[in-house]
Amino acid sequence: MELLGIHHAAIICSNYERSKHFYSEILKLPVINELYRAERDSYKLDLALPDGSQLELFSFPAAPKRPSYPEAQGLRHLAFNVADIIKSKLYLEEKGIKVEEIRVDEITGKQFTFFADPDDLPLELYQL
Incomplete structure (x- = not known):
């Protein structure tokens, strides 16, 4: 397989x-x-x-609702690749979506941030 x-x-x-x-x-x-x-x-x-x-x-x-954010057992979050994380963050904020500060992945050196869907499902943006 x-x-x-x-x-x-x-x-x-x-x-x-x-x-x-x-x-x-x-x-x-x-x-x-x-x-x-x-x-x-x-x-x-x-x-x-x-x-x-x-x-x-x-x-x-x-x-049933998700038990906690995001440390419950099961799926932790969904991550989406983006070409421009700053533009993507600004776009979401313009739509009224709260986006965390951009961080840097200490292993890859790539930028990432988190936001949530309408049910508080944690979603991540990850710079290509």
Whole structure:
């Protein structure tokens, strides 16, 4: 077996319309497919990333909240590559999104910062 990359990451949100707006309009991820599954009272939205990987956004009634930020067991955060971290930080802040100060990865020397989606899922920007 040879793993070739990540196909997708799945996110369960608390407010589908708010999260759909955040990922498709603010983060500008193109919608691949949107499906409402009546038997689950659940939406599934597939979003494209430029490298061919995807984000899947789900809504489920009464899904439990994330226990802590971000040190709970499980997925710690999602990190996105960006070409210009300063421009990306300023863009998010102009959209009213709180972004942490830019830091430097002590191993790679690359710049990175964190922000959160509408459900406080920790997201990272990482300078290429």
